[in-house]
Amino acid sequence: MENFVKPPLLRRALASLAAAVALTLGTGTLLTGGSAQAGTAQAATEATAPVMDCADIAALDLSGIIGAPTQIAAATELSAHDNPLGDWAACEVTGLIAPQIQFGLKLPMTTWQGSYLQVGCGGNCGVVGSGSAPAADGCVPMTDGAFAVGTDNQGHFGTSMSSGLYGIDPTLKADFGYKSEHQMAVVAKDIIERFYGESAGHSYYDGCSQGGHEALTEAQRFPTDFDGIVAGAPANNWTAHTFQHAWNARAVFSGDDGEATLTTADLAPLHAAVLTGCDATDDGIVEDPIACTWDPGSIQCADGQTSTDDVFCLTETQVTTVRELYSGPLAENGKLLYPGWQLRGSELNWAGVIVPTTATGSTSNKTNVDERVRYLLYPEAHPELSWDDVEFTTKNYKKLMKLNEGMMDATDPDLSAFKAAGGKLLIWHGVADPNISSVASMAYYKAVEKTMGGADATTDFARLFLLPGVAHCGGGQGPHNIDALTAVVDWVTEGTAPDSLVSETVGSSGTVTASRPVYPFPYIAVPDGNGDYTRQVSIAERDLSVDYLGSFRSGYETVSNWVHGQWVTTSGKS
Structure with missing residues (x-):
């Protein structure tokens, strides 16, 4: 059995790519609102122009990228009017990383300010999203085209909550489990450097649900891929x-x-x-x-x-x-x-x-x-x-x-390599999530605190925000619109750690109808009866103890590859 698809399958996959790449991101609809300093990130950075024509990307030979041989399906200019992410023109690149990691990459034509944003998937993935990021409403770099934005299908073709048949193919399952986002990051950064003549200065990851799982996988297994990570409602305890x-x-x-x-x-x-x-x-x-x-x-x-x-x-x-x-x-x-x-x-x-x-x-x-x-x-x-x-x-x-x-899991609490690389991690979770219990995020974060030297040492680089009344990746009864992405960008570029976020409810007319502050775990916002909130420690959250059959530990991870026709699995992260 081969590690990569045979040429006919690869050709068929590439042929279907152009028609499929515009599918909507599988994380679910999530309108998001601002943090206390929403829209400040990267405001003063000068834009970098491309050094090659958009169409010429299609002729690039990317077959030699180690661990991620890639073919470009198309590279076409996307007008600002037609861009679903904001009012900025882009070079839209579609391609395939062997064997089935289908991806899309939007490269700003005149507005790039040196950063790369990778957006996660949802459910069982299987589709390439538009690049719309969760928890990023009001994020100026997103709407103004400061980021190059990449997305992928996590290594297989299908639909969000079905088509699990890919799981019986070990290569596709490994791509879904831990490989695809790293390979996507490697390929996207390679294309970015060729297109602009310089590498991305900072890289960010933003995902919710399965995208949150992917986000934590990156922090744990590939700690230098991204400088800042937003992990929403992570499905990291997958098994x-x-x-x-x-x-x-x-x-x-x-x-x-x-x-x-x-x-x-x-x-x-x-x-x-x-x-x-x-x-x-x-x-x-x-x-x-x-x-x-x-x-x-x-x-x-x-x-x-x-x-x-x-x-x-x-x-x-x-x-x-x-x-x-x-x-x-x-x-x-x-x-x-x-x-x-x-x-x-x-x-x-x-x-x-x-x-x-x-x-x-x-x-x-x-x-x-x-x-x-x-x-x-x-x-x-x-x-x-x-x-x-x-x-x-x-x-x-x-x-x-x-x-x-x-x-498949991303439950390792040892984030020392990510911290040493200067990485910043913001986990957020709707407290009233019916799909992935917010208790699981609390339990994981407490394990990180224990492993990383305590609460103070952990908040230097990682923080958890819990949104009362909010469902899975948004919705529910509480204000769910947040801008966690700007908070992370400011944390990375300015060293400003987020002491609070603002969650909002936005009506159909765009008017904010409700808002409340959200504080880092274990602090909660309690209404004072006068229309404002006080910051209090949740004793119950602080002292949470989960009598769990499993454990949050290091060393359980494995890596798998085809070696001389055999599928070989060994201990390790990457």
Whole structure:
């Protein structure tokens, strides 16, 4: 078996590239707002002009790039009017890094100010996005064309939440697991240097969900690829995350004949009950959900009682379902199989993700696990499996981790090489995320603190921001528009660490309808009753302890390659 695709496959892939490259980024829609100093980054840098024609990029021979042989499919000028990223003209380059890393690169024609931005993917990826960056609303370098912007499909063709068949090809799985973003960075920087006659002065990475996973993979495995990294709602505990989604599905679809015990009609009254028990400030958001211990048994229907629109109550079965969602996936010994759970206050965001519209409907949790158990978790395909075949046992946990964590996970808390290289990392997460528990980001960040010398030593280069009421990569009930990208650029270029961000809700007319500050973990913003906020330490977050079957540690990573026709896996990061 060969490491790279045979020429016919490569030609077919290149032929399909031009038609596919304009697909929308798979991280989900995320409108973002400004930090306290939004739009300040790179404002005074002089633009650098290209030293070659855009069309000439198509003739470049990039086949000799070590580890990332590349062919250019097209290089055409994109007018400012047609650029979805902002009012700036670009040279739009499309190409393929062997075997199937399809990419797009927008090179500013007259506005480049010396930096490169790589934007992550979402779900199972499989498509090349437009380059629209999450958590970057109001970021002037983005809208003014100061960045060269690159995106890729993470090494395979497909759709965001399906088409997991690539997982049974070890080369494609490795590209998805840890290789593609590094290879994309190498190729993009090579093209940038040829086009402008000089290398990028600074490089940044911005991604959410799977893009957040990619972001942390870069910080851990390839610490010199990027100077600044924004990792939103990272799916970095990829293998164990399977247990969370499968657990949610088992809890919800536990009714007669496998029907759902909860539907979306139950979520608003359930959420209202949670607010009554947990929202002391009456602002409709649970500011400190880790500290909330509200029990759904408090609204269990009495004997003979039926829930109505006027008086909502839960059946005994529904109480069990909600308790299991709040507990997280547990093994037979009571330990968590994934370092997270659904937080109280996130209930409205369960719609479609955890809870179906109708009792016989489906959810994205079920779909996600189906793809994983069939094509991604095992060396061979198992199309007969589905979400309800997942066993919540210590034995199964160890089996799946052994098969996958070395290639697929990004949970190493040792970021010393990234810090030594001058790297800056901003992790952000919606507290009410129904898809990837924000507890998992808290647990990872606390492990980084422990490994990197404590809280103060960690905040020198890495900070975590938690957005109350916000769902997965945006949306939800809390203000979710932030500009984390400008904050990281300022941190890298000016040495100004972000002590706060501003999260906003922006209406359809572009008017800001709500805003609140967001502080670095473990600080939270608490309404003072007069329309303002005070900064307080969340004792619950600071003292968070997760009784997790796994651990955040170094040394689990593996690297894999074809050697003399054999797929060889060894310990290592890169």
